[in-house]
Amino acid sequence: MTVISLTNVGVNYNEGTKNAVTAIKDISLEIKKGEFICVLGPSGCGKSTLLNVLAGFVKPTSGSAIADSEPITKPDWNRGVVFQAPVLYPWLNVKENVEFGLKMRKFGKKERSDLADKYLKQVELFEFKNHKPYELSGGMRQRASLARVLVNSPKIVLLDEPFGALDAITKINMQFLTRLIWSYEKSTFFLITHDVDEALSLGTRIIVLSSRPGVILKEFNANFTYRISQSNLDQTRFSKEYIRLREEILSLIYQQTSENSGYVI
Numbered sequence: 435m436t437v438i439s440l441t442n443v444g445v446n447y448n449e450g451t452k453n454a455v456t457a458i459k460d461i462s463l464e465i466k467k468g469e470f471i472c473v474l475g476p477s478g479c480g481k482s483t484l485l486n487v488l489a490g491f492v493k494p495t496s497g498s499a500i501a502d503s504e505p506i507t508k509p510d511w512n513r514g515v516v517f518q519a520p521v522l523y524p525w526l527n528v529k530e531n532v533e534f535g536l537k538m539r540k541f542g543k544k545e546r547s548d549l550a551d552k553y554l555k556q557v558e559l560f561e562f563k564n565h566k567p568y569e570l571s572g573g574m575r576q577r578a579s580l581a582r583v584l585v586n587s588p589k590i591v592l593l594d595e596p597f598g599a600l601d602a603i604t605k606i607n608m609q610f611l612t613r614l615i616w617s618y619e620k621s622t623f624f625l626i627t628h629d630v631d632e633a634l635s636l637g638t639r640i641i642v643l644s645s646r647p648g649v650i651l652k653e654f655n656a657n658f659t660y661r662i663s664q665s666n667l668d669q670t671r672f673s674k675e676y677i678r679l680r681e682e683i684l685s686l687i688y689q690q691t692s693e694n695s696g697y698v699i
């Protein structure tokens with residue numbers, strides 16, 4: 435089942451001005467239910483633009499973006515977004531933040547509360563539900579943002595470098611938690627990262643974009659995410675297959691950045 439279908443999508447910003455930029459070009463992509471797609475590409479190549487098209491924040495200049503047989507024209511609860519900087523209302527506590535979307539959607543009080551508790555447990559924040567965002571660490575805030583999205587049971591979760599600002603250990607823990615949630619929610623995840631190990635250890639499909647204008651250079655199927663959940667991280671990431679694919683992806687990206695000096699990953 436296709437969740438979102440992109441056909442020859444291109445995005446130009448500031449068309450007709452001297453600041454005109456082609457961010458992405460000719461992107462065709464079928465996102466299937468249950469996939470965990472990871473997108474890698476040099477900085478400034480249009481990754482966030484692509485995610486913003488899926489989310490409905492940016493309209494394609496050319497081509498089509500379809501979800502549920504309808505063109506994507508605006509944001510929707512069905513497509514939840516997690517940004518690098520957590521989005522939380524500072525005056526609400528953690529639970530009120532998680533309930534916020536359901537309140538907007540006119541869910542009853544009891545249902546709202548039960549759903550918020552369920553997802554607070556899932557992201558291991560239940561004990562902190564009465565805390566205000568400023569009382570939480572960066573990783574906890576990001577978990578609260580994730581719960582805020584998951585509580586709406588979105589058909590797809592879009593994550594734009596969600597762990598980029600976290601320290602190495604918190605990042606690994608967040609990756610484990612994300613993998614767990616993806617597998618028991620049976621949801622579809624689309625994650626942008628500049629960390630090849632993050633892509634390899636989470637993704638079922640890895641898409642490598644070229645430098646700007648971003649086009650799809652190559653796609654790889656991967657199953658390391660299943661292997662990590664069954665065995666352990668190190669056994670998988672030191673395996674021959676993992677190292678081979680890692681080298682292939684990195685050399686693709688280095689090629690892009692050296693052809694366009696000035697952009698670094």
Ligand SMILES: Nc1ncnc2c1ncn2[C@@H]1O[C@H](COP(=O)(O)OP(=O)(O)O)[C@@H](O)[C@H]1O
Nearest residue numbers: 447448455457476477478479480481482483484
């Ligand atoms: N709203 C915008 N208006 C004008 N230019 C933009 C806008 N958003 C992004 N860009 C430009 O589009 C290009 C791709 O940006 P972005 O999608 O953020 O890349 P990435 O996420 O891969 O770093 C960059 O050159 C950026 O400056």
Ligand SMILES: [Mg+2]
Nearest residue numbers: 481482483594
């Ligand atoms: Mg970006």
